[in-house]
Amino acid sequence: MGKDNIGRDVLTFLAGNLLDPTPMNYRFGYLYLTRSSKVICEETDTYIENGMRMKQETIVEIMGKHASASDDPEERIAARDEAVELFLNTAGELAREAKRQADGVGRDIAEESQVIREGAQGEDLTGAIRRIIDRAEEAERELSNASNRIDRLQRDLDEARNKALVDELTGIPNRRATRATIQDLEIRKVRYCLGLIDIDHFKAINDTYGHPVGDRALKLVAEALSESLAPWPVARWGGEEFLVIAEVPDAKKLAERVAEAKETLAERNLKLRETDEPMGPITFSAGVAVNSETSDETLRRADNALYEAKKAGRNTVLIAPESGRVADAA
Incomplete structure (x- = not known):
């Protein structure tokens, strides 16, 4: 072709x-x-x-x-966007159709009512009343069908929205959802801290054991962080990076919790599912920052602290300074 x-x-x-x-x-x-x-x-x-x-x-x-x-995330994003577009278009069409139906029913009933008001008797009266009842029942069925279609579309839209905010691999919030959460905190002028977490030597896991094992490692870290840092939400920021948002104004408090989560994860006795071969511990490095004037600046400072943690030998949590030197948390 x-x-x-x-x-x-x-x-x-x-x-x-x-x-x-x-x-x-x-x-x-x-x-x-x-x-x-x-x-x-x-x-x-x-x-x-x-x-x-x-x-x-x-x-x-x-x-x-x-x-x-x-396997293409762009395809999944396109499908979500199409579900939203379909819902909006179909909902608009159904609304317009419902209005046309209502107008038609009104005209039909008005015509039959006029026949009755003009003195219809016998079969003419019975026929007019029957046609009014039939028309009303038909309109009720049509409206019920439209309502059912809207309900199905609403379910599809809700599913698309939920998928759009969840990382498919780990099942935790994704970057888009996290951006929305941070924006909400800033609108409400809530003080918060961010912890940017990066798995140490993740490329070596993929290269040594393969991407399926790497994917399982990401799921495990996501579960471990979500459990250890609850009720603070943990999101997959991208690749092997995770982000935790804590509604506290004290970076040290978040850093201590992240350090505890790091130690808990490192204590796990991990083995390969296929061979029962020991994998060794999974560790991570992290940078923590209290919010600045903008979320981008806060993220930049957390990322800088993470970079310093990597330079310091990994398996470390550092606090980004509001001014001065980076502080060591663990």
Whole structure:
């Protein structure tokens, strides 16, 4: 399939299935026609081979499966954004349709009511009353169907929102969620401290044991930190970095808790699941900072303290100074 014709072919494919050329549908058509997604191709081929038309609900379901099967975080982000867009568009359409239905019901009932007011009797009166009842019942069913669709879309949207704020590997909040938490603290003018935590020699874990073991190590550290530092929230900041937010104005208090979490983690007797071979302890370094005028400045200071902890030999927690030298916590 020539690159020059792919756009036209996608639009023809969508038109043939009576699908609107929305961004999501276009991406679906493109991935299918270029055979770029195994999930999309297998699902769509099944529909086509059985002579079934692709409906919008089907596209949403298939694109969701495609995103879930993808290792590309951009695909998962796109799926979340599409779920939000679909909800907003469909909710707007349903609202407009509900208004049209209500207007139609009002006109129909007004016409039948006029017949009754003009003195209809016998079968004419009975027929007018029956048509009013039937029309009202029809409108109730249509509104119920619209409400059910909104409920399903709301569940999809809630799921998309939740996924957008959670790191898929570890199940803890991600960077986006953490940024929102920090922003809320600053809006409420709450004093807080940040602890930036980085696993020591994480690359060596991946290189020695492989990425699946590295992923399990990240999950283990996430669980250990969440447990040791509760109720303060721990998030995956990126890669092998984690961030803890403590609503306290004392950096030393947070640093002490982080140091305790470090020691607790280092005491674990870790073994490889596949061979029962000892792995040795997992340690981390951390930098802690009390909030400054801006969150970016606080993060910069915590990162500087983390850098100094790495330079000092790792397996160390240091406190970023508000001025002066970095302080040693553990």
